[in-house]
Amino acid sequence: MKAENKDRLLLRGGTVVDPQKQTTRRADVLVVGGCIEKVETSIPAAEGTEVLDCRGKHIAPGFVDMHCHLREPGREDEETIASGTAAALAGGFTRVCPMPNTEPAVDTEAQVRYQTRRAVEAGFARVHPVGCCTKARHGKELAEIGSMVEAGAVAFSDDGSPVSDAQVMRRVLEYCKAFDVPVISHCEVRELVEGYANEGRVSTRLGLKAGPDVAESAQAARDVLLAEFTRARLHIAHVSARATVDIVRWAKARGVQVTAETCPHYFTLTEDALASFDANYKVNPPLRSGDDRRAVVAGLADGTIDVIATDHAPHLKGEKDAEFDAAPPGIIGFETAFSLGYEKLVLGRVLSLADYVARLTVVPRRILNLPAAAVTAGSEAELVVLDLKAEWKYEPSGVLSLSRNSPFLGSTMRGRVSAVLLGERLFRL
Numbered sequence: 024m025k026a027e028n029k030d031r032l033l034l035r036g037g038t039v040v041d042p043q044k045q046t047t048r049r050a051d052v053l054v055v056g057g058c059i060e061k062v063e064t065s066i067p068a069a070e071g072t073e074v075l076d077c078r079g080k081h082i083a084p085g086f087v088d089m090h091c092h093l094r095e096p097g098r099e100d101e102e103t104i105a106s107g108t109a110a111a112l113a114g115g116f117t118r119v120c121p122m123p124n125t126e127p128a129v130d131t132e133a134q135v136r137y138q139t140r141r142a143v144e145a146g147f148a149r150v151h152p153v154g155c156c157t158k159a160r161h162g163k164e165l166a167e168i169g170s171m172v173e174a175g176a177v178a179f180s181d182d183g184s185p186v187s188d189a190q191v192m193r194r195v196l197e198y199c200k201a202f203d204v205p206v207i208s209h210c211e212v213r214e215l216v217e218g219y220a221n222e223g224r225v226s227t228r229l230g231l232k233a234g235p236d237v238a239e240s241a242q243a244a245r246d247v248l249l250a251e252f253t254r255a256r257l258h259i260a261h262v263s264a265r266a267t268v269d270i271v272r273w274a275k276a277r278g279v280q281v282t283a284e285t286c287p288h289y290f291t292l293t294e295d296a297l298a299s300f301d302a303n304y305k306v307n308p309p310l311r312s313g314d315d316r317r318a319v320v321a322g323l324a325d326g327t328i329d330v331i332a333t334d335h336a337p338h339l340k341g342e343k344d345a346e347f348d349a350a351p352p353g354i355i356g357f358e359t360a361f362s363l364g365y366e367k368l369v370l371g372r373v374l375s376l377a378d379y380v381a382r383l384t385v386v387p388r389r390i391l392n393l394p395a396a397a398v399t400a401g402s403e404a405e406l407v408v409l410d411l412k413a414e415w416k417y418e419p420s421g422v423l424s425l426s427r428n429s430p431f432l433g434s435t436m437r438g439r440v441s442a443v444l445l446g447e448r449l450f451r452l
């Protein structure tokens with residue numbers, strides 16, 4: 024990825040995607056001093072203006088990944104804020120929200136400020152930290168939610184672990200409601216989970232430690248009811264199971280303030296991939312059945328699932344090389360998310376291109392109270408240039424993340440991010 028500063032840049036000949044209005048139109052975009060000055064059908068290049076040829080390409084607002092793991096502080100051997108935010112930019116994400124399960128966990132104002140500052144120093148994607156619900160993610164005592172909001176935390180979660188105690192979850196929801204920030208629930212009834220294969224026919228045949236889908240859906244049911252009771256905002260992380268989709272749909276119909284996300288692996292893969300015993304298919308929640316996968320796709324199609332997030336979770340090769348039951352769950356996802364969704368959802372006629380882009384831009388911004396995404400005159404330049412005709416091979420040598428734990432390595436992908444413009448900074452891939 025090459026980065027250059029551009030004072031006057033004309034993106035010429037592209038098609039602008041407006042995810043807010045759900046439209047696309049041919050237009051040139053002139054960016055001066057990091058701000059969008061004009062968006063018009065045809066803009067002549069004045070002297071001193073550099074031109075980026077966007078013919079045949081699409082221009083959209085920068086993507087927001089509301090669920091990822093950057094591993095800093097604590098596991099800088101797996102990922103750093105600098106390497107992670109560079110990988111995020113390569114995937115079109117101009118803003119990312121790291122989960123607080125670092126070492127130590129992000130449960131204070133100082134920790135939130137530290138992560139934000141590290142991202143500014145790195146100069147890649149912007150970071151909006153998610154703070155812990157409870158101190159050290161132990162699920163007992165509430166973390167300093169108010170001061171973390173002041174420091175810039177945009178949501179609260181004990182991700183990696185559930186908030187198992189219902190009374191603690193109720194208090195977290197009440198606190199977050201007072202600050203108008205969402206609580207992100209990692210739904211997992213731990214008592215039901217022995218391992219990270221989906222409990223059923225496949226886990227039995229392969230002899231893998233497993234957990235059933237009800238471990239996810241039972242907690243989703245509890246949490247939407249607590250959100251209704253407290254009138255707080257709840258966001259369900261990484262939906263993988265049909266029953267969870269059904270619960271979110273039911274809760275929305277009741278008027279509960281609930282939103283949900285899924286990740287590309289849940290709408291592209293199933294538990295059948297576990298036959299390879301490759302731990303790069305081990306994620307939490309686990310890959311589930313074809314029926315669950317279809318329900319996740321249907322949930323995206325009808326808007327029950329609002330957002331696509333990556334749950335980018337870097338792990339070292341040595342750890343992932345362990346046998347399946349012993350390896351840590353999680354896969355990297357920044358650099359493949361757009362392409363996987365484009366192929367499965369847009370080319371697969373589940374979502375229009377503008378609707379797909381909205382799930383990566385408008386919707387997460389709305390949930391997190393971030394400024395709206397727009398390719399309009401007067402806004403700061405925060406743009407991705409997409410080459411939808413590109414076919415490319417996802418190779419280890421091209422990965423910007425410090426870790427390589429992806430089951431998609433070696434796959435041919437369709438559609439890719441070809442450039443990102445963040446203020447005056449142009450990143451070319």
Ligand SMILES: [Zn+2]
Nearest residue numbers: 182183209260
């Ligand atoms: Zn999680």
Ligand SMILES: [Zn+2]
Nearest residue numbers: 122182183334
């Ligand atoms: Zn996560």
